[in-house]
Amino acid sequence: MPLTERIEAAISCAIARARAGRAPRQLSAALDYATAPGGARIRPTILLSVAMACGDDRPDVSDAAASALELIHCASLVHDDLPCFDDADIRRGKPSVHRAFSEPLAVLAGDSLIVLAFEVLARQAITDPARAARLMTALAERTGMPGGICAGQGWESEPEVDLAAYHRSKTGALFIAATEMGAIAAGHDPDNWRDLGALIGEAFQVADDLRDALLDETTLGKPVGQDALHGRPNAVAKLGVDGASKRLSDILAGAIASIPSCPGEADLARMVRKTAERIVPNVPATAGRA
């Protein structure tokens, strides 16, 4: 089964369970809306690619891990779009959850998706308790405090921002989770896979800065110029478009070089290049060829 099908099936299955029985209908619909149709599903794709590079001997565990990670990502988008944060009216080319439903339902949808992510992994513990426990610890570390995406968002409320900690947690954390969890799901040591995730996360941040600077709102599917508006650090502001594109190429080369020696090494390098093509806007050729 192709990766995208595995990912969509795993997410649908989790959401279906959350909507079962006597569930409130609006919140059920909001969970669907927040998770499908998805974006590029980059994080679970990386997770499954790493799991396959490591042998993917327990595809059920890998699928659960991939869906859990994407559910956390979706939750973070729903909460980040709230009026008190980005106040974004559109996301993935359609109204954001609080605009399509309501602010209470957006808060609750985010909360429910976080819980669901851990529930998906907890249920996997019946068949493989050791891997499930490590997956949950890794996901929690990269989601909550002190170093996960909650911490990353939290840095934006600080009078003085630790830029390294900010980027590592805000954008990097779920990419690190992707490579760590892919390795864990296939019974491998996550330590060797952390650099790959961190570098992909860094590349994604620079690519996002380029997109934010160069594309219009319709193409982007969300409001542009948000970093400048919220005074957030931005690679284009610091290095210019050419400088940021060059930086992106360097990071991606580093990411590919960081892949640990494993049977699926070549396939994984191909996936990283393909992911790069998807995330990089049509700007200077140096980035596109990375």
Place this chain on the structure above:
Amino acid sequence: MPLTERIEAAISCAIARARAGRAPRQLSAALDYATAPGGARIRPTILLSVAMACGDDRPDVSDAAASALELIHCASLVHDDLPCFDDADIRRGKPSVHRAFSEPLAVLAGDSLIVLAFEVLARQAITDPARAARLMTALAERTGMPGGICAGQGWESEPEVDLAAYHRSKTGALFIAATEMGAIAAGHDPDNWRDLGALIGEAFQVADDLRDALLDETTLGKPVGQDALHGRPNAVAKLGVDGASKRLSDILAGAIASIPSCPGEADLARMVRKTAERIVPNVPATAGRA
């Protein structure tokens, strides 16, 4: 060690880990503020009391479960107080988290506490993977969708409310989690303990309705008359003060009768009576003697 000391120590330990290293300071402070000083810690007290009635052979697991449950409860209070829900300025006699810090930090504090709750249990999986997995599944079921406190809050956005599902999930869910998780933590079957949790939850709901109707804001430590304001179902509105007090006595008697036969049965019945005294306002003597 007395129960309260065990509970406070477990919560402090979890929060300390979430604040470790390079964490953003404001969000760190918000986590502390949202969890200490706590309220009556009723849910973790019930959890530990059930665990002790079941032998409490793994107190480390019980303590982790108790802190995880209380963290979820604290998270729910922080999010419920948000302007888009109850818009409450005070909680436990001090400014609510979004008033003391900010709305973004309140959303993030709630999110981080949810993640932390599952992280606490996941870390317990190293020593007892089977119990940890069951604890996480139980906690997720009673927190998220379709039947947890998120679902309960979600019912308030429905045009037509299923009152039974609403009460069971909104107030009952975390009390059911308390008795289930207490049993699981001590290696017992949670099925026999579900009724006790459900009945304590029902009693708590009626007691809360009485408090909401009878006490002033200073004594209550939160705004009064919220149910009437938000058009929520309320036992006093339905049965009157005397009727609701009588109902409360009956439920508590049923709760004590539902305690499964176990070595700590008598102690547990005493705890339920003591809890009832704590939650019941100084109103008709029928309730106080329950």
